[in-house]
Amino acid sequence: MNIPRNVVVIGIGNQLRGDDGAGLEAARRVRDCELSTSITVHLHEGDAVGLLSLWDKADAALLIDAVRSGAPPGTIHRLDASHAPLPSPVRQASSHTLGIAEAIELARALGTLPPTIRVYGIEGGRFEAGAELTIRIASALDTLVRELRVEALRLSAA
Amino acid sequence: MSTSRVILTEALARVEGEGGMHVEIEGHEVRDVKVRIYEPPRFFEALLRGRAFTEAPDITSRICGICPIAYQMSAVRAMEDACGVTIDSGPIRDLRRLIYCGEWIESLGLHVYLLHAPDFLGYPGFVEMAREHPDAARHGLELKKTGNTIVTALGGREIHPVNIRVGGFSRVPTRAELRRKLYEPLARAREHAVATVRWTSEFTIPDLDWEPAEFVALAEPDRYPIDVGRIVSDQGLDIAPAEFNAHVVEEQVPHSNALHARIRERGSYLTGPLARYNTSSDCLWPLARSTAREAGLGRLCSNPFQSVIVRAVELVQACDEALSIIDGYEPPDRPAVEIQPRRAVGHGATEAPRGMLYHRYGIDDDGIILDARIVPPTSQNLRSIEEDLRAVVARNITLPDEALRNRCEQAIRNHDPCISCATHFLELTVDRR
Numbered sequence A: 001m002n003i004p005r006n007v008v009v010i011g012i013g014n015q016l017r018g019d020d021g022a023g024l025e026a027a028r029r030v031r032d033c034e035l036s037t038s039i040t041v042h043l044h045e046g047d048a049v050g051l052l053s054l055w056d057k058a059d060a061a062l063l064i065d066a067v068r069s070g071a072p073p074g075t076i077h078r079l080d081a082s083h084a085p086l087p088s089p090v091r092q093a094s095s096h097t098l099g100i101a102e103a104i105e106l107a108r109a110l111g112t113l114p115p116t117i118r119v120y121g122i123e124g125g126r127f128e129a130g131a132e133l134t135i136r137i138a139s140a141l142d143t144l145v146r147e148l149r150v151e152a153l154r155l156s157a158a
Numbered sequence B: 001m002s003t004s005r006v007i008l009t010e011a012l013a014r015v016e017g018e019g020g021m022h023v024e025i026e027g028h029e030v031r032d033v034k035v036r037i038y039e040p041p042r043f044f045e046a047l048l049r050g051r052a053f054t055e056a057p058d059i060t061s062r063i064c065g066i067c068p069i070a071y072q073m074s075a076v077r078a079m080e081d082a083c084g085v086t087i088d089s090g091p092i093r094d095l096r097r098l099i100y101c102g103e104w105i106e107s108l109g110l111h112v113y114l115l116h117a118p119d120f121l122g123y124p125g126f127v128e129m130a131r132e133h134p135d136a137a138r139h140g141l142e143l144k145k146t147g148n149t150i151v152t153a154l155g156g157r158e159i160h161p162v163n164i165r166v167g168g169f170s171r172v173p174t175r176a177e178l179r180r181k182l183y184e185p186l187a188r189a190r191e192h193a194v195a196t197v198r199w200t201s202e203f204t205i206p207d208l209d210w211e212p213a214e215f216v217a218l219a220e221p222d223r224y225p226i227d228v229g230r231i232v233s234d235q236g237l238d239i240a241p242a243e244f245n246a247h248v249v250e251e252q253v254p255h256s257n258a259l260h261a262r263i264r265e266r267g268s269y270l271t272g273p274l275a276r277y278n279t280s281s282d283c284l285w286p287l288a289r290s291t292a293r294e295a296g297l298g299r300l301c302s303n304p305f306q307s308v309i310v311r312a313v314e315l316v317q318a319c320d321e322a323l324s325i326i327d328g329y330e331p332p333d334r335p336a337v338e339i340q341p342r343r344a345v346g347h348g349a350t351e352a353p354r355g356m357l358y359h360r361y362g363i364d365d366d367g368i369i370l371d372a373r374i375v376p377p378t379s380q381n382l383r384s385i386e387e388d389l390r391a392v393v394a395r396n397i398t399l400p401d402e403a404l405r406n407r408c409e410q411a412i413r414n415h416d417p418c419i420s421c422a423t424h425f426l427e428l429t430v431d432r433r
Helices: A018-031 A048-055 A100-110 A135-157 B044-048 B053-061 B068-082 B091-121 B126-132 B134-155 B175-201 B241-247 B273-283 B286-294 B304-328 B377-395 B401-413
Strands: A007-012 A039-044 A060-067 A076-080 A116-123 B004-012 B019-026 B029-037 B216-219 B230-233 B248-251 B260-263 B344-352 B355-363 B369-375 B426-432
Touching (some): A007 A048, A007 A135, A048 B134, A076 A135, A116 A135, B004 B401, B019 B377, B053 B369, B091 B134, B175 B286, B216 B273, B241 B355
Antiparallel strands (some): B344 B355
16 A cells, blocks of 8 residues: 655635635635645745745645635636746735745755745735625635645645 | 936835835935835824824834834833833733744744845845745744744734734743743844844945934943933933923924924934944844954944844844843732722833834823824834935935935835824835936
């Protein structure tokens, strides 16, 4: 029997800014599913540099974050950063800290990037401080959470 | 025939907040230099009015995700001053200094490695630098993480900690807890910090024919300034924080949503690592002092491009002090001193990693905040940053636009500006005519 591979599922976002909390909510729901012990779920708010220690030594990482690209709210974008950087538009509008794309490239430069790394972007509708998740996001999460659980189990058994 | 040019950076990276730089050059003369701060003001001082005096540390910590401890510490000092309480010694002071050392290690490590070193080594950013200097990048990340670990251990979480309150802490750690969580990472961080001083001392430091008019920092007998002190300068200023308003004025300028501060009698001044070093280098502990000397720093240091080395020296000092505090720590009987409000005005000044942060509050007998004034380090430094930039452009005026833009950005980052704090980010334009 194969040794299970370590998989981390990381929800990223800001709980207090409407749909920016979608990645955190997705991770929370994955955590509540029946999972194998080799799957770890993290909720990450704040500086993306902290992601490096969350996926350190993992065989696969699934990241979930809210995005804003102009697509209809609730659209799921699936990006694979295992062998190449995320496309350049996927950049965080911040200056003092790194965004997710930079954190992935930093880990690649340091040789600590998991062999498999996928980013699930949930198109958000509103990001105002104090807002709730919008309805369309909440229903899109149902589908995404099922997909994440299946993918995490598949990767851990591979 | 004279040529004119404008050099413009729309969004300056590796600074905190939103702003721009605009430089106009005519022939070989600098016509105009502006650090344009367009990030909107956030009116924190107004929203503090009507809140309880106990809420100031938690509300003001939200001004900055990099230096929340500085805001919390200046707020608690000011409120305790208003209520007639002084906590200048004992375990609560030690724990305050320890968590502040954590913020220094996190923020100075972040600035030296992730924001500033790429300028000196010729990389567009930290990721590109990390590909060719992986060991240095690991040291930087580990320093930053150690700082965050200290803040989390004492503050409850790494950003906007929740455990600091007027009078002390909501909960204090046991001696064993501090040693278990912090000692090993800090001992390693101290080694990395010493290596950082040596590494930065090998950087090529650009010459500059300018130095700040006045260096202003806190000072305390026999201690490097962090959390407590009088406000002093190399030009003879020596005042209590309560006298700050009598000596410093803030002015609105058309191109900036951040106010510009100046010393009433003289003009521009600079706070931050160079100011602290120039007024208190004698108070550095032996390890920090000897690494500074090995790095070629004298007792005084006025070239802002050397601030990267001074920050590294301060990393050594902060790690050394943090370890010493843990060694000598005995928990206080109670986590906080109970404080009764009274109608009064209180002042607090502490040293954020990028410079001095001043708070003043008026409160009533019920402890309700009547008015608030917050003067962050970047507002105090902006006038000097523009003067510095003018000198950098003048000295490098023959450089092609791209090289000049890079040098200007590096010069701005010498001061680690936090525009979000000052308005409560940066574009750069160079205009040659």
